[in-house]
Amino acid sequence: MAIHIVNVRRAFGLLFRDLAEVIHLEEGKFANHDFESWREVSGLRADEKRPHDDWIRAVNFEIQVPRVIRLLGFDRIPTQTLHLSRRSVLARDDNVCQYCGRRLPTHQLSLDHVTPRSRGGMTTWENVVCACLKCNIKKGGRTPREAKMTLMRRPARPKRNPILMLKLSNPKYESWKTWLDGVQWNLRFGQ
16 A cells, blocks of 8 residues: 655665665566665666666665665554645646646746735635746736636646656656555645
């Protein structure tokens, strides 16, 4: 059961302290490795690096970053919280301006409050959208109706973590799909 997504540093800490093991697909079968055996496997694979693999260089060896680890024991499932952030709103809206429909790089996008904060609009999933700088300036401190602009779609809380969904589209995280497809994350939504 997929429990949580951790960063590389945390994953290696858990592996090194024997609190987790690597789960790796080898020749169509899943194999499990502790830190030392994963280090040995990595040593054998170091000459045949694939484009989507990540590696960490230590003083005396190089080790492949594992994509999936399994905890050897745990006492509770951590609560999954989805925070409203610029990054998560841009991922939810797929970097598309919700007024003009153009897909732009993140540095050319901003967040817009549909009901402006000056009019009591809150910073919530239902009131914040991705907007290009030109549209955001054009709308200003008005509502879309007052600015004679229409939203591509009404903003809403995502049912799944938009950043996770973005990662799953990257071939680097292909192995996650085995563990995450069909999983319904019980997310508490923070503001």
